[in-house]
Amino acid sequence: MKIGIYFCNCGSNIAEKISSEAIIAAAKTFPEQPYVTIVDFICSEDGKLQFEESLKLEQPDRVVVAACSPRDHEATFRRCLINAGMNPYLMQMVNIREQIAWVTEDPAVATEKAIGAVRGAVMRVTLQQPLEKKQLEVCPDALVIGAGPAGMKAALSLAEAGRSVVLVERTPFIGGLPVRFEELFPALECAPCMLEPLMGDLLHGDHAGNIELMTMAELVEVTGFYGNFIAKIRQKPRHVSLHECIGCGECVEACPAITMNVFNSNASERKAIDFAFAGVLPNAPFLMEEICLRYKAEECRACKDACPMGEDVVNLEEVETIVERRIGSIILATGAGLYDASQIAGMGMGTLPDVYDALQFERMLSSTGPTGGEIVTTAGNAPSSVAIIHCVGSLDDDHKPYCSGICCQYAFKFNHLITAKLPETTITHYHRELVVPGKEAHTLYKHAVKNKNSCMKRYDGIKDLAVTVDVSGQQQVSAKGDAAPADMVILCPAVIPAEGAGKLSALLDVSRDSFGFFRELHGRMDAAQSTIKGVYLAGACQEPMDTRSAMLEGMAGVGYTLAGLQPGRTLEIEPINAEVDETHCAGCRLCVSVCPYRAISFDTEHNASSINAVLCHGCGTCVAACPAGAITGHHFTNEQIMAEIEGVLK
Amino acid sequence: MTTEKGFEPKIIGFLCNWCSYAGADKAGGMQEPYPPNVQVIRVMCSGRVDPQFVLSAFEKGADGVIILACHPGDCHYKEGNCRALQRHSMLSLMLGQLGVEKERCRLDYVSAGEGEKFGRVIREMVEAVHKLGPLCLSQED
Ligand SMILES: Cc1cc2nc3c(=O)[nH]c(=O)nc-3n(C[C@H](O)[C@H](O)[C@H](O)COP(=O)(O)OP(=O)(O)OC[C@H]3O[C@@H](n4cnc5c(N)ncnc54)[C@H](O)[C@@H]3O)c2cc1C
Ligand code: FES
Numbered sequence: 001m002k003i004g005i006y007f008c009n010c011g012s013n014i015a016e017k018i019s020s021e022a023i024i025a026a027a028k029t030f031p032e033q034p035y036v037t038i039v040d041f042i043c044s045e046d047g048k049l050q051f052e053e054s055l056k057l058e059q060p061d062r063v064v065v066a067a068c069s070p071r072d073h074e075a076t077f078r079r080c081l082i083n084a085g086m087n088p089y090l091m092q093m094v095n096i097r098e099q100i101a102w103v104t105e106d107p108a109v110a111t112e113k114a115i116g117a118v119r120g121a122v123m124r125v126t127l128q129q130p131l132e133k134k135q136l137e138v139c140p141d142a143l144v145i146g147a148g149p150a151g152m153k154a155a156l157s158l159a160e161a162g163r164s165v166v167l168v169e170r171t172p173f174i175g176g177l178p179v180r181f182e183e184l185f186p187a188l189e190c191a192p193c194m195l196e197p198l199m200g201d202l203l204h205g206d207h208a209g210n211i212e213l214m215t216m217a218e219l220v221e222v223t224g225f226y227g228n229f230i231a232k233i234r235q236k237p238r239h240v241s242l243h244e245c246i247g248c249g250e251c252v253e254a255c256p257a258i259t260m261n262v263f264n265s266n267a268s269e270r271k272a273i274d275f276a277f278a279g280v281l282p283n284a285p286f287l288m289e290e291i292c293l294r295y296k297a298e299e300c301r302a303c304k305d306a307c308p309m310g311e312d313v314v315n316l317e318e319v320e321t322i323v324e325r326r327i328g329s330i331i332l333a334t335g336a337g338l339y340d341a342s343q344i345a346g347m348g349m350g351t352l353p354d355v356y357d358a359l360q361f362e363r364m365l366s367s368t369g370p371t372g373g374e375i376v377t378t379a380g381n382a383p384s385s386v387a388i389i390h391c392v393g394s395l396d397d398d399h400k401p402y403c404s405g406i407c408c409q410y411a412f413k414f415n416h417l418i419t420a421k422l423p424e425t426t427i428t429h430y431h432r433e434l435v436v437p438g439k440e441a442h443t444l445y446k447h448a449v450k451n452k453n454s455c456m457k458r459y460d461g462i463k464d465l466a467v468t469v470d471v472s473g474q475q476q477v478s479a480k481g482d483a484a485p486a487d488m489v490i491l492c493p494a495v496i497p498a499e500g501a502g503k504l505s506a507l508l509d510v511s512r513d514s515f516g517f518f519r520e521l522h523g524r525m526d527a528a529q530s531t532i533k534g535v536y537l538a539g540a541c542q543e544p545m546d547t548r549s550a551m552l553e554g555m556a557g558v559g560y561t562l563a564g565l566q567p568g569r570t571l572e573i574e575p576i577n578a579e580v581d582e583t584h585c586a587g588c589r590l591c592v593s594v595c596p597y598r599a600i601s602f603d604t605e606h607n608a609s610s611i612n613a614v615l616c617h618g619c620g621t622c623v624a625a626c627p628a629g630a631i632t633g634h635h636f637t638n639e640q641i642m643a644e645i646e647g648v649l650k
Numbered sequence: 651m652t653t654e655k656g657f658e659p660k661i662i663g664f665l666c667n668w669c670s671y672a673g674a675d676k677a678g679g680m681q682e683p684y685p686p687n688v689q690v691i692r693v694m695c696s697g698r699v700d701p702q703f704v705l706s707a708f709e710k711g712a713d714g715v716i717i718l719a720c721h722p723g724d725c726h727y728k729e730g731n732c733r734a735l736q737r738h739s740m741l742s743l744m745l746g747q748l749g750v751e752k753e754r755c756r757l758d759y760v761s762a763g764e765g766e767k768f769g770r771v772i773r774e775m776v777e778a779v780h781k782l783g784p785l786c787l788s789q790e791d
Contacts, residue, residue, distance in 0.1 A: 098678025596728040619727035620698030648689035
């Protein structure tokens with residue numbers, strides 16, 4: 001086997017400390033009899049050319065490059081090998097610059113250390129094998145779960161890029177939380193109006209044809225892996241054809257069955273067949289089977305008869321279906337909810353009539369909400385005093401230790417909107433910390449501070465506060481015994497992951513953090529990637545955030561999808577990965593338990609583990625764990641590492 | 651068999667590619683000399699360090715072995731360093747039974763930015779092994 005050592009002087013950086021003559025002399029004593037070539041700056045254009053020409057001429061079987069850190073130039077020199085017609089994995093680098101020349105005082109000592117390291121590399125490289133990147137056919141299409149700001153933005157942008165997208169939303173409408181709000185911080189923009197163009201494009205725009213929107217749907221099973229997932233989606237019956245319904249509401253008029261509307265926090269009524277609330281998109285009602293008389297064995301078909309668009313629009317026989325879609329990547333955009341404030345003693349949530357959580361109050365403010373946008377107490381009066389309690393369950397080790405980040409901002413939005421509607425009403429903000437970050441949030445904060453009818457009271461812990469009703473029936477908030485009237489109390493509870501996040505996490509195998517939000521692959525570097533390859537995170541399902549960040553995160557998921565999977569291009573699989581030799585696998589499954597990427601599965605039929613090369617990151621943890629030595633870590637095999645150890649110690 | 655004059659310990663350092671190896675490069679960039687006794691073997695993750703590598707290093711003449719990993723929670727592969735920690739405790743026990751002082755096999759954490767710490771850890775390790783003297787497995791058997 002012919003081995004070539006390429007020694008880089010790196011100008012004087014290496015040459016000053018390590019004698020190339022000594023390396024040449026030492027190489028003569030190696031049993032492998034490598035040749036040694038000295039280059040001045042091997043990473044320079046001239047140096048690379050010289051290197052490649054020499055490789056072509058000498059045609060070595062293996063190559064050692066003694067130069068700088070492989071972290072700098074391993075990829076560069078691998079390309080040189082390719083240019084010279086060699087397999088790039090037949091090279092080993094020795095870091096004689098950063099780890100020897102620059103940190104060793106005595107040139108004789110440095111030279112001796114370098115000889116040892118080169119010997120190790122020579123012994124290792126003889127055992128290195130040519131490796132090939134495998135190519136895999138992939139599906140460039142995506143599944144987006146959740147049609148809030150993050151999911152809608154992602155779906156539309158992918159569609160604009162020509163990708164087919166399946167957008168799965170479990171409610172009957174799109175728009176997520178903010179479509180239920182009247183106005184948005186920081187600029188008090190009308191929320192449905194802001195979302196309207198996005199929702200319009202999604203439903204009817206030039207690229208809507210690329211989006212398959214499934215409302216009242218949920219993911220039930222996913223198999224496969226990055227590039228080739230198969231998703232099973234449960235489509236619940238709406239009983240109204242989205243394509244044919246014109247949203248006239250005749251069926252709603254005709255329906256005799258009544259219930260409370262969850263989308264208005266159960267503060268208003270709805271019919272069995274009805275819209276979620278006025279103005280929703282898609283503009284079509286949905287039928288609640290549990291309320292419909294027909295499902296109580298009565299012969300009612302009032303809605304169907306009332307429909308002016310014909311027999312086929314309302315389908316009372318429609319049943320649940322499971323559909324299957326092939327996709328390459330998945331964007332999770334399932335959003336957030338609010339911590340249940342009734343869990344916090346003394347807040348009066350659920351026990352006192354005029355205590356509302358922020359989402360309930362958003363609905364009250366909304367013109368499509370239960371009061372048509374009027375701020376009224378349960379007794380039907382405009383409140384003369386309102387208390388807004390911040391940090392309910394946030395920054396609190398007994399509940400949620402984190403700051404939810406958005407609450408102060410919407411609390412000051414409430415201040416503005418209440419004063420606009422009820423100029424005489426006094427507003428007290430009970431807060432622990434005030435968080436109004438960024439370049440825009442301060443305006444609403446300043447407005448609230450300047451508001452002559454409002455005041456700020458700082459409290460230390462939620463236990464210091466109590467919402468009560470006095471003997472005269474006046475609702476009040478007392479802070480350490482100091483009571484003040486509050487006809488209406490609005491709680492700003494901690495933002496928590498949407499209900500069902502746990503189910504999705506189990507289904508997709510993606511990890512969650514201790515608060516239940518989906519865990520990022522890396523909190524800084526890859527905050528929009530989940531722990532499973534090809535599953536991305538967008539919006540408030542990852543942590544509490546405002547709509548601006550949610551939209552941006554949606555775009556981050558789009559970026560990963562577009563960069564990772566391209567139509568007509570195969571997925572390259574890194575050859576530095578691990579592989580199980582089935583014949584030696586004892587079936588202990590230790591590897592399955594140590595793999596951080598769930599890349600290893602156990603094949604009960606063959607009683608052996610098998611590693612999915614797409615999911616394997618090549619860390620080698622399973623290789624070290626395997627008691628039977630049945631796993632090979634390509635390019636870092638036991639034999640290669642042992643040879644290197646032996647070489648450097650000789 | 652203790653600190654004979656002129657004894658220069660031979661030490662093998664297993665460094666994970668992402669933090670510790672980068673930390674060693676950082677130390678290089680700072681051009682602050684440290685003892686030359688450690689020969690570095692680069693692995694992708696400290697989780698790749700098979701206990702048999704450590705045993706074989708001792709067998710082939712190393713007087714000490716140091717495994718350097720990313721800080722807990724920072725492993726590029728999420729939890730490889732937890733495995734390294736588990737294996738290291740197991741190794742310490744095993745080496746003890748073989749009569750090898752546990753100071754001869756050290757696990758520590760060096761991040762990509764900790765060039766100064768890398769130098770310090772190497773100095774400490776070399777000093778510790780220097781004090782222990784050469785490892786003579788056949789004699790201790
Ligand atoms: C009280 C309150 C006031 C706020 N005010 C403002 C404001 O004024 N300005 C501002 O910028 N931000 C505001 N926010 C923040 C804003 O609501 C969020 O930033 C935004 O909702 C995040 O968008 P999203 O798409 O991540 O999630 P969401 O809006 O929560 O949307 C998630 C979507 O996913 C669906 N979904 C959930 N689980 C599943 C599942 N398993 N399968 C299918 N679909 C599912 C949901 O039904 C929903 O449609 C406020 C938040 C609250 C709580
Ligand atoms: S990559 Fe550094 S310890 Fe795993």
